[in-house]
Structure formats: C-alpha cells, structure tokens
Amino acid sequence: MRLLLPTTTTLPLFDVAASRRIEARALAHSPDLMERAGLAVAKLALALRRGAGPVWVVCGPGNNGGDGHVAARRLREVGVDVHVGHEAPQHPALVIDALLGLGLNRAPSAELCVTMAAMQTCGAPILAVDLPSGLLGDTGQAAGERAVRADHTLTLLTLKPGLFTGEGRAHTGRIWFDDLGIAADDEPTAELLGPAARLERSATSHKGSHGQVLVVGGAPGMQGAARLAARAALACGAGRVYVDLLGLSGDEGADAGRPELMRGSLAELPQAVGVIGCGAGPAMAAALPGLLRELPRIVIDADALNAIAAEPALQDLLRARPVGTTLLTPHPLEAARLLGRDTASIQADRLAAGSDLAQRLNCTVVLKGSGSVIATPGERPAICASGGPALATAGSGDVLAGWLGGLWAQQPQAGAHAIACAGVDAHGRAGEVAGALRAGDLIEHLAAQA
Numbered sequence: 001m002r003l004l005l006p007t008t009t010t011l012p013l014f015d016v017a018a019s020r021r022i023e024a025r026a027l028a029h030s031p032d033l034m035e036r037a038g039l040a041v042a043k044l045a046l047a048l049r050r051g052a053g054p055v056w057v058v059c060g061p062g063n064n065g066g067d068g069h070v071a072a073r074r075l076r077e078v079g080v081d082v083h084v085g086h087e088a089p090q091h092p093a094l095v096i097d098a099l100l101g102l103g104l105n106r107a108p109s110a111e112l113c114v115t116m117a118a119m120q121t122c123g124a125p126i127l128a129v130d131l132p133s134g135l136l137g138d139t140g141q142a143a144g145e146r147a148v149r150a151d152h153t154l155t156l157l158t159l160k161p162g163l164f165t166g167e168g169r170a171h172t173g174r175i176w177f178d179d180l181g182i183a184a185d186d187e188p189t190a191e192l193l194g195p196a197a198r199l200e201r202s203a204t205s206h207k208g209s210h211g212q213v214l215v216v217g218g219a220p221g222m223q224g225a226a227r228l229a230a231r232a233a234l235a236c237g238a239g240r241v242y243v244d245l246l247g248l249s250g251d252e253g254a255d256a257g258r259p260e261l262m263r264g265s266l267a268e269l270p271q272a273v274g275v276i277g278c279g280a281g282p283a284m285a286a287a288l289p290g291l292l293r294e295l296p297r298i299v300i301d302a303d304a305l306n307a308i309a310a311e312p313a314l315q316d317l318l319r320a321r322p323v324g325t326t327l328l329t330p331h332p333l334e335a336a337r338l339l340g341r342d343t344a345s346i347q348a349d350r351l352a353a354g355s356d357l358a359q360r361l362n363c364t365v366v367l368k369g370s371g372s373v374i375a376t377p378g379e380r381p382a383i384c385a386s387g388g389p390a391l392a393t394a395g396s397g398d399v400l401a402g403w404l405g406g407l408w409a410q411q412p413q414a415g416a417h418a419i420a421c422a423g424v425d426a427h428g429r430a431g432e433v434a435g436a437l438r439a440g441d442l443i444e445h446l447a448a449q450a
C-alpha cells in the first residue's frame with residue numbers, strides 16, 4: 001500500500017470493465033482478494049483514526065461492503081472499538097466508507113444519501129474503500145445528487161480514471177493504492193502522467209539550437225494573454241520568441257517588461273512553432289487559414305479555438321494536417337463549442353469528450369480543468385493528476401500554451417502528444433501551491449522546476 005500522489009512514474013488506469021476483468025482473472029488463483037482488501041483497509045484505518053472513539057464502518061450491499069466487513073473484523077481482532085451500521089455512533093474516530101464502489105450503477109437512493117450526509121457531518125475523517133461512494137469510477141462524476149467527499153481513498157487492485165479527473169479530486173482526498181499483489185493483466189484505458197525527463201542543453205548549443213516560437217494573438221485590451229504565452233515560451237528555453245500582436249501597429253516593442261521578446265510574423269517565420277489564439281479576439285479568424293496551412297507545428301488556444309468552432313472550413317484545414325503536428329488546448333466550454341455540445345456533457349465524461357474531439361479534428365487535444373485529459377488519434381489517452389485550484393486564475397492557460405510551444409521548439413522531432421503530456425504535467429506541478437497564484441508567477445515556478 002502506498003500514497004499515490006505526486007506520482008514519480010506514469011501509471012496505467014483501468015476503467016470499471018477492465019477492472020472487473022482483472023478481478024475475475026485474479027479471483028481464479030487468488031480467492032482471498034477480499035481478505036487482502038479488508039486487511040489493507042484495516043491497516044490504513046489504524047493509522048488514520050483520530051481520537052479514542054469507535055471506528056464507524058458503513059457497509060453496502062456488495063463486495064465493497066464485503067471489504068468493509070473484513071476491515072471491521074480485522075480491527076476488532078486488534079482491540080479497536082468498531083461500529084458497523086448506517087447510523088453514526090457517538091464521536092467516531094474514523095468513518096470507513098464501504099457503501100458503494102465499482103458496482104455503482106445508478107443514483108443512490110434517498111436513504112443512502114441520508115447515510116452519506118451523516119458520514120459527512122459526523123466530524124470524523126472519512127476513509128473511502130476503492131472509490132468514494134456515489135462517484136463513478138470511469139468518469140469522476142457523481143451518479144446522483146450526492147457522492148461522499150472523503151479525506152482519504154484507498155483504491156484497490158487498479159487505479160480508476162474517475163479518481164483523477166472530473167469531480168474526482170474533490171471527492172477522493174489523499175489517494176492510497178494497494179494492488180493486492182495482483183499484476184494488472186489488461187489493456188489500460190488511459191495513463192496517469194508522471195513527470196517528463198528534463199531537457200538537456202548541450203555545452204556548445206546556441207540560440208539557433210533551441211528553436212523559435214511565434215505567438216499570434218493579443219487583440220486590443222488582451223495583449224497580456226499573448227505576452228504571458230510568449231514569456232512562458234521564453235522561460236521554457238526556446239531560442240527565440242516572437243510575438244505577432246493582432247491589435248498592434250507601428251514599431252512598438254513586443255513586451256516592455258521582457259525586452260528579450262521580439263515582434264515577428266508568419267511571413268518572416270514560416271518554420272516557427274506557432275502558439276496562436278491567446279487573447280486574440282475576432283481578428284484571429286482571418287489569420288487562421290494561413291497559419292494552419294503554413295506552420296509545421298502549432299499550439300491552438302482560446303479565440304483560435306472559438307474561430308475554428310464557428311467555421312467548418314477551418315475545421316477541414318485542421319483535419320488536413322498530419323496527426324502529431326497540431327495541439328489544441330480547450331477548456332471545457334471551448335471543447336463544448338468545438339463539439340457542438342454543452343459544457344455539462346463534456347464534463348460528464350471528460351476522457352470520452354477529449355478522445356472524441358481528437359478523433360474528429362485529427363489533432364492532439366488537451367481538455368483542460370481538474371484532471372486534464374490528453375488525447376490523440378492512435379494514442380492511449382492520458383490524465384494529469386497534478387495541478388490544483390491555484391491554477392484557476394486568468395492567464396494560467398496562456399502560460400500553458402506558451403510553455404507547450406517552448407517545449408516543442410526545443411524538441412522538433414517530438415509529436416504533439418508527447419509535448420502535451422510533458423507540458424501539462426509540468427504546468428500542473430508548478431501550480432501546486434497553497435492559496436492563490438498569479439499567472440506571471442506561475443511562469444517563474446515553471447522555470448524554477450524545469
């Protein structure tokens with residue numbers, strides 16, 4: 001058993017169907033899986049309980065409840081006061097939520113919701129077994145109106161995607177993992193991202209060795225977005241970074257606070273990595289056909305995504321580009337516009353939505369938000385567990401787009417999927433701070449950890 005995050009390696013994720021197959025095969029040679037699961041829960045419960053009160057074990061009708069009963073027995077064997085039932089005891093030291101796990105298949109009844117509410121308000125920390133009750137393992141969404149918000153989740157046998165994306169992170173608390181001694185012998189549904197290798201710089205490299213980035217965006221009033229992206233590309237280590245500010249004429253500098261940044265345009269820089277759309281406004285639409293036809297590698301964000309959503313001819317241009325050369329970074333609303341759906345339906349199944357969009361537009365897609373999803377046609381999707389609410393601030397997406405462009409400029413052979421995985425994970429880790437974070441400071445955090 002181990003605490004899972006931050007993970008130092010990429011890990012396989014298995015949806016409910018794959019987890020069931022692994023479980024069924026494992027049971028054939030290891031019929032004591034539930035004993036192992038219950039013992040793991042009991043051990044963690046001993047470490048987590050707070051105070052001298054009873055451990056309240058809430059068991060449901062299936063095997064999740066079975067794990068809870070084994071844990072209760074194991075705890076009693078070592079002299080712990082245990083209360084099994086749906087009513088809270090006085091001053092519990094810990095709640096073990098073994099109500100519903102992988103078998104959740106409908107909205108919990110009103111009666112179960114009352115039990116969940118009692119768990120939530122009894123004042124003790126909650127340890128969820130396998131999944132917080134009411135949370136769907138595939139999507140990280142509640143099946144009904146309520147799902148348990150645990151302080152700890154001990155997930156068993158496999159890691160499920162819903163623990164890490166959608167609403168998952170708000171319900172799991174700290175995630176622990178015990179594979180119960182079983183090697184997962186199935187095709188992973190997705191990957192949980194680990195950190196990418198550091199970029200090495202040769203002792204004899206020069207600025208031409210590290211590529212060039214062209215940021216196109218920054219309509220009047222929104223030039224900060226383009227400048228944040230450009231600053232991020234520069235901080236990432238791109239050799240030269242240029243900005244084409246759509247609202248700026250004359251020979252004003254690209255960014256008075258960053259004299260390293262230069263003005264430039266597609267005509268002068270046809271081989272640059274494009275980072276397009278940050279703060280671009282409606283002027284972006286006219287610039288897009290040329291950019292989509294010419295630039296060999298492009299990161300597309302914000303208003304460029306909105307322009308593409310509104311214009312089928314631009315979608316055709318995207319589809320005509322080779323897979324691996326285009327990286328879209330929509331947040332859920334932008335993804336909804338691109339798919340002609342609403343945000344709620346995107347969030348209802350983020351893995352499926354990201355994969356659907358990638359397939360339709362023949363691109364790599366980073367569906368942003370808690371548990372960003374990275375999807376590319378022909379690649380296994382990835383989920384990023386790093387990051388947190390400090391990133392929920394204007395400009396943090398612009399920083400991501402610029403950082404991705406900076407990474408790509410330095411790794412011209414890499415495909416969009418690899419760049420997305422490396423950049424999204426780094427961005428998330430840099431944003432893991434308590435409290436609030438300004439997007440400009442996020443760039444410094446990224447540079448410090450690179």
Ligand SMILES: NC(=O)C1=CN([C@@H]2O[C@H](COP(=O)(O)OP(=O)(O)OC[C@H]3O[C@@H](n4cnc5c(N)ncnc54)[C@H](OP(=O)(O)O)[C@@H]3O)[C@@H](O)[C@H]2O)[C@@H](O)CC1
Nearest residue numbers: 033034037062063064100101102103104105106107108130
């Ligand atoms: N087998 C093993 O050795 C191992 C098992 N493990 C453990 O088993 C867990 C999976 O067990 P499980 O398949 O029995 O499902 P579980 O989540 O307990 O649900 C039970 C039943 O509840 C029902 N139900 C569904 N939704 C409902 C709702 N909203 N409100 C009310 N009822 C609802 C539905 O039955 P239905 O009523 O539809 O017939 C469902 O089948 C897994 O998460 C892990 O903890 C692991 O430790 C590995 C070793």
Ligand SMILES: Nc1ncnc2c1ncn2[C@@H]1O[C@H](COP(=O)(O)OP(=O)(O)O)[C@@H](O)[C@H]1O
Nearest residue numbers: 368369370387388389391392394395396397398
């Ligand atoms: N609660 C959160 N947990 C993890 N990442 C988050 C969270 N909120 C925002 N982010 C990340 O912050 C970035 C916000 O991007 P975006 O919505 O485009 O903002 P903006 O357009 O203002 O720059 C995305 O990378 C997103 O994944």
